[in-house]
Amino acid sequence: MLTVLLSSPRVAPGLLTWQAWSALRAADRVLAGSGGHPLIPALTAAEVVPVVVDAPPSADAAALAAFLSSATLSADVGSAAEGSSPAGSPAGGARQVVWLAPPGEPPDPVFLSQLSVPHQVLHGSHDLPGAHLLDLVSIMDRLRVACPWDREQTHASLLRYLLEEAYEAAEAIENSDPGALREEIGDVMFQAFFHARIAAERPAADGGFTIDDVADTLAAKLVRRHPHVFGTTRVSSAADVNANWEEIKKAERAAKAALSGGSPDGAVAPSALDGVPFGQPALSLAAQLQRRAQRAGITVHDDGADTIGGALMDLVARARGAGLDPELELRAAARRFADAVREQERLTGAPELLGSAEE
Secondary structure, eight states: OEEEEEOOTTSOTTOOOHHHHHHHHHOSEEEESOTTOTHHHHHHHTTOOOEEOOOOOTTSHHHHHHHHHHHHHSSOSOGGGTTOSOTTOOSSSSOOEEEEOOTTOOOOHHHHHHOOSOEEEEEOOOOOTTTTHHHHHHHHHHHHHHOHHHHHOOHHHHHHHHHHHHHHHHHHHHTTOHHHHHHHHHHHHHHHHHHHHHHTTSOGGGTOOOHHHHHHHHHHHHHHTOHHHHSSOOOSSHHHHHHHHHHHHHHHHHHHHHHTTOOTTSSSOOOTTTTOOTTSOHHHHHHHHHHHHHHTTOOOOOTTTTSHHHHHHHHHHHHHHTTOOHHHHHHHHHHHHHHHHHHHHHHHOOOOOOOOTTO
């Protein structure tokens, strides 16, 4: 009987299931194709000593299947394996052989189909949700050291890519393209890992932080802003959640203002506009400023209403009054315009492209 033991490279070696340890201890032979297999030290410490064999690479599925079938049927796996049967293993009967598959590799269907002996696939460890993010940490570390381009980047040089990737993800959502969205969200995530890796090169005293610090900060914020989920606050609607959210953020802004120089006597008072990112698109910025002012009970009369900018601010207010997002409305109108232009080009033939000073 051959047991193909799968394990995850993201789980600490030795943290195996009860079924995996039972199979390992009952085996007549435990085989590994590499002395660098991460399970070997943990198994050896538990007095289950794997035998490293010169097996074909796992990529050569048919050859590996033939090799393991032969090893399982053979009365001997080689001189290196002599005397390695565990104490108490049954005399005679079917041999029990465990093959330590390379960590993280699923069983190849060709490999399984070519096995000429009874076999089973046993998952010795399982990834928790999110465990694959550890791969990104390792890849980012290597890129930062080994890639000349990645090595030269800074927070400032990456800024344009952070914005571009976010817009590409937005376009995938607008196009209702889940495959593209999966890829674009990954690109956005890569930017987060990249910035965290750069920040990790600075001491904490100089503002340095790691990807774990980022995760801890986010987790604490999510818990703090959802007391109806993680605490005792009771809500009955999404409106209640929004009201709590605003109160919590107001308190957070006040605390940040105090840390940055505010004083109990109000010398530096927090503003309703604290935290508004002025680098966002203008329509989104206008809408967020208006929302903040409205929630604070502040009414502003724009003396420049007869200007184009003032008229746009009025349109933003009208959109918000109708429950619409002005940025998304303009994006939708722009997409309709682009579709109409392409339709005209299809009907009349694409015009000769002329350069302009604006492009």
